[in-house]
Amino acid sequence: MLNFPEQNLRTPGPTPIPDDIVEAMSRPMINHRGPEFLELLTRVTGQLKQVFMTANDLYILTASGTGSLEASIVNTLSPGDKVLSATAGAFGDRFTDIAKAYGAEVEHLQFEWGSIVDPEAIRKSLSQDPQIKAVLVTHNETSTGITHPLADVASVVKGEFDKLLLVDAVSSLACVPLPVDGWNCDLVGTASQKGFMIPPGLAFISISEAGHEAQASATMPRFYFDLAEAQSYLERGQTPWTPAISALYGLxxxxxxLLAEGLENVYERHTNIAQITRDGVKNLGLELLAQDDAYASDTVTAIKIPENIDGAKLVNMVRTEENVVLAGGQGKLSGKIFRIGHMGAVTPADIEEVMEAIKIVLPKVGFSAP
Amino acid sequence: MLNFPEQNLRTPGPTPIPDDIVEAMSRPMINHRGPEFLELLTRVTGQLKQVFMTANDLYILTASGTGSLEASIVNTLSPGDKVLSATAGAFGDRFTDIAKAYGAEVEHLQFEWGSIVDPEAIRKSLSQDPQIKAVLVTHNETSTGITHPLADVASVVKGEFDKLLLVDAVSSLACVPLPVDGWNCDLVGTASQKGFMIPPGLAFISISEAGHEAQASATMPRFYFDLAEAQSYLERGQTPWTPAISALYGLxxxxxxLLAEGLENVYERHTNIAQITRDGVKNLGLELLAQDDAYASDTVTAIKIPENIDGAKLVNMVRTEENVVLAGGQGKLSGKIFRIGHMGAVTPADIEEVMEAIKIVLPKVGFSAP
Structure with missing residues (x-):
């Protein structure tokens, strides 16, 4: 049996699990084809719809968040379908890669990592190519700490062009506002280990009426992630395949x-902690990757590694000497940024500890505030 | 928060979780891109190979067992490939359906539910159609309580014809002998919630050298279940997508x-409890679905519903009046059998309770032993 020291885990997911949720997850197994599971699944599905702010159908998948992204694509598209993917980070690229893997013809509209996707550019692409059937977008780009202007994107994609809108909401839902019906998002996928404060292993996906229409003619192959199966079993209070029951207890x-706190309060809590984080970072003399606070994420903050500083060494020393676990950069931002997660149950006191840890380590890696 | 009464859960998965494993799963989250996770993943992957009795590559997926079956197919086959699927139950049919969903041309060799798949018939099919590339087989058919003669099947498929052998080992591995290398099985998939005594949510899959060769030219689309990604990340001590960390602690x-007990002792424990179960069932005047103890499963026992008895009522009353949760029949055996799971941490005393419960309820549903 491995034993790890308790750490201050401040990665952008998994996030810390509150004690009462840990306890809830410790309850004995139940029959996933029995009446207790029906009660559990029916209840959490209804509550999830409240958090998604949707009356759409919604399914719980036993998978990582990536599984919900795959589900959104394979259930609504056919090989050869034209898809516009607007991205500015590693998770946008992943969404794009899934569409390509299943044979979509992808127009990849790439923006600088650290900036937002531009609704005007999306408008232009959709005007130029009426064959485009669907648009893929990442609501909150975990790899860059940027929240894309999803409301504006949706207004173009749905309001002006009436295309399918597929949204990666993995690090946004249950943290920042995402009114699925209000913004008319067709497929929205997210995961358990961020704002939902439970371990990784569950994914959630909602599908609109337009999504169901696309589903009826979509020919990409699917089995494990077939949402028609999920629908058919949900009507009996079940999932098609054996679900992650412990995680569902926690959920x-x-x-x-979350619902007792009220979604508005949950959003405000994330806004506050993000502000505390950004203020703290600036106080340390560091620079944010986001050039504008207006689109800096409320769930994860990306900080530029100062010139001539070894970013990997910084993150390592913060972990080994101060017991605070931060995340480095991904993909082309590897070595250029580090990231602090502040989703779910993270408190201002936790962020104070993070700032204290960074403050102690910065001079050790050769940084002196300007 | 829902609260369910403690039950004697005797379905064929999920199975009861021992207290120390529940406690292990309660440990705080760690960074899935950090050194602690590397240590955890490396360790459990090595231990899983011991339980699989294989030197093959092996990956851990965040999914139900069905995910591992999909992975075995989509990573080794191409649309249009001829596949022989030998089945005698609901899970064999599911394996078949996955292959069809991804465009394989499936020869479906169906045997009576409750009997074994016949190696001689597989030999005949492979002789008649040299184009067949792979054979799908379920080691232990959970829906019928039958353990198929996998060693004999493998000896035909691999020894005589050298075809790919894809095995559903969901309700057999870690319970009954399955020497993956000894029997030369190419892809073997299983799940966490049976013999491994942890909650549902993880799947495990091994792949042989021949499997890797097939993988190199396989064109079925895949992303979430892409084993090449799993391999690439495993080399860094990671999984491609955020893994179910709590379940990995339990695993x-x-x-x-399991390894401290010794695999031979684990198998013997299952043989013993299965014998106790079958003896108990016969003592109650009931009849097993398996016509021959030689292939009656050591992990789940299927019992015929006596004539003129309402099977659903029997299972319901055992649950509501005696607090013992059994499983009914699936698919074409619905209403015709009920099933008792005796995998993992289930003890002879647990089975005594099951027999006592059934004994009390049988007369209430109108059964008198012959």
């Missing part, structure tokens, strides 16, 4: 807590 | 326990 309590 | 302790 049930997490949803009780 | 680590479960593997410690």
């Amino acid at each position: 049930s309590l997490a949803l009780d807590k | 680590s302790l479960a593997l410690d326990k």
Whole structure:
């Protein structure tokens, strides 16, 4: 049996699990084809719809968040379908890669990592190519700490062009506002280990009426992620395949807590902690990757590694000497940024500890504030 | 928050979780891109190979067992490939359906539910159609309580014809002998919620050298279940997508326990409890679905519903009046059998309780032993 020291885990997911949720997850197994599971699944599905702010159908998948992205694509598209993917980071690229893997013809509209995707550019692409059937977009780009202007994107994609809108909401939902019906998002996928405060292993996906229409003619092959199967079993209070029951116990309590707190308060809590984080970072003499606070993420903050500083060494020393676990950069930002997660149950006191740790380590890696 | 009464859960998965494993799963989250996770993943992967009795590559997926079956197919086959699927139950049919969903040309060799798949018939099919590239087989058919003669099947498929052999080992591995290398099985998929004594949510899959060769030219689309990605990340001590960390904590302790007990002892424990179950059932005047103890499963026992007895009522009353949760029949055996799971941490005393419960309820549903 491995034993790890307790750490201050401040990666952008997994996030810390509150004690009462840990306890809830410790309850004995139940029959996933029995009446207790029906009660559990029916209840959490209804509560999830409240958090998604949707009346759309919604399914719980036993998978990482990536599974929900794959589900959104393979259930609504056919090989050869034209898709516009607007991206500015590693998770946008992943969404793009899934569409390509299943044979979509992808127009990849790439923006600088650290900036937002531009609704005007999306408008232009959709005007130029009426064959485009669907648009893929990442609501909150975890790899860069940027929240894309999803409301504006949706207004172009749905309001002006009436295309399918597929949204990666993995690090946004249950943290920042995402009114799925209000913004008319067709497929929205997210995961358990961020704002929902439970371990990784569950993904959630909603599908609109337009999504269901696309589903009826979509020919990309699917089985494990077939949402028609999910729908058919949900009607009996079941999932098609054996679900992650412990995680569902935790989810049930997490949803009780989120809804009792009130979504507006949850969003405000994330806005506040993000502000505290950004202020702290600036106080240390460091620079944010986001050039404008207006689109800096409320769930994860990306900080530029100062020139001539070894970013990997910084993150390592913060972990080994101060017991605070931060995330480095991904893909082309590897070695150029580090990231602080502040989703879910993270508190201002936790962020104070993070700032203290960074402050102690910075001079050790050769940085002196300007 | 939902609260369910403690039950004697005797379905064929999920199975009860021992207290120390529940406690292990309660540990705080770690960074899935950090050194602690590398240590955890490396350790459990090595231990899983011991339980699989294989030197093959092996990957851990965040998914139900069905995900591992999909992975075995989509990573080794191309649309249009001829596949022989030998089945005698609901899970064999599911394996078949996955292959069809991804465009394989499936020869479906169906045997009566409750009997074994016949190696001689497989030999005949492979002789008649040299174009067949792979054979799908379910080691232990959970829906019928039958263990198919996998050693004999493998000896035909691999020894005589050298075809790819894809095995569903969901309700057999870690319970009954399955020497993956000894029997030369190419892809073997299983799941966490049966013999491994942890909650549902993880799947495990091994792939042989021949499997890797097939993988190199396989064109079925895949992303979430792409084993090449799993391999690439495993080399860095990671999984491609955020893994179910809590379940991995539990798995680590479960593997410690299984290997400390010794696989031969684990198998013997299952043989014994299965015999106790079958003896108990016969003592109650009931009849097994398996016509021959030689292939009656050591992990799940299927019992015929006596004539003129309402099977659903029997299972319901055993649950509501005696607090013992059994499983009904699936698919074409719905209403015709009920099933008792005796995998993992289930003890002879647990089975005594099951027999006592059934004994009390049988007369209430109108059954009197012959």
